[in-house]
Amino acid sequence: MRVLVVEDEERLGLTLRRGLELEGFVVQLAATGPDGLWWATEDEFDVIVLDIMLPGLSGYEVLRRLRARDVATPVLMLTAKDGDYDQVDALDLGADDYLTKPFSFVVLIARLRALMRRRAPQQPTILAAGDLRLDPVRRSVHRGDTELTLTPREFGLLEYLLRHKGAVLTKTDILRNVWDAHYEGPENVVEVYVGYLRKKIDAPFGRNSIQTLRGVGYRLLDPDGGPGDGQFDDETGSAPR
Structure with missing residues (x-):
């Protein structure tokens, strides 16, 4: 889940980024109105958190x-103003929600998730592949009746794989959507975290869910109808020849 935060108060912006990343979001920060507008029109996000009082261009x-450019990404306006007319102005211009500073971070997260659910109601509440189930709202993962404990990054990686089960995802796809659009570290961090996931969701249960296609990427197999039969080399994760 990718979120753009347009906030000129540096300390608040960094705090929001850390908190949202712990909740599994991939966060892009912008500190001015023009920068926020550029990011929102040149890249794709699931939701935008937009401050009203910004340098360069106001949030309004x-x-x-x-909206004039038909960018339909859900927008939550974030501001220190609390007048009724400010809320009306934001909603009339096309905002989807409005939150006044100071605010509860728990409420912010709940509203962001609600905006994304309304935007994509066709997505299942529970993501599943066979007996592997992930609940994005409760932040829980189960293999059969066993609850699994994942780190936030592992959870984000598994959620992304499940949302695209059966599709081949490159390392670039994964880094962009689970890490950050500007991640500058080595690509093999993806291999490392895929290995972590296999040890938690597959190895204890004798399963092989994540397929490696050498030189291409990864695919989460669906035993209930996805590509392949889920059988591949246990050590490398590669499909048999």
Whole structure:
């Protein structure tokens, strides 16, 4: 889940970034109205958190231009203002929700998840492949009746794989959507975390869910109808020849 946070208060922006990343979001920060507008129109996000009082362009103007360009990404306005007319202005311009500073981080997370559910109601509440189930709302993962404990990064990786089960995902796809659009570390971090996931979701249960296609990427196999039969080399994760 990718979120754009447009907030000029540096300390608040960094705090939001850390908190959202712990909740499994991939966060892009922008500190001015023009930068926020550029990111929102040039990249794809699941939701935008947009402050109203911004340098360069106000949040109102950024929102107006986004909607004029048919950018339909859900927008939650974030501001220190609390007047009724401010809320009306934001909603009339096309905002999907409005939160006044100071705010509860728990409430912010709940509203962001609600916005994404309304945007994509066709997505199942529970993501599953066979007896592997992930609940994005409760942040829980089960293999059969066994609850598994994953780190936030492992959870984000498994959620991304499950949302695209059966599809081949490159390391670039995974880094962009689970790490960060500007991640500059080595690509083999993906291999490392795929290995961590296999040890937790597969190895204890004698399963092989994540297929490696050498030189291409990874695919989460669906035993209930996805590509392949889920059988591949236990050590490398590669499909048999």
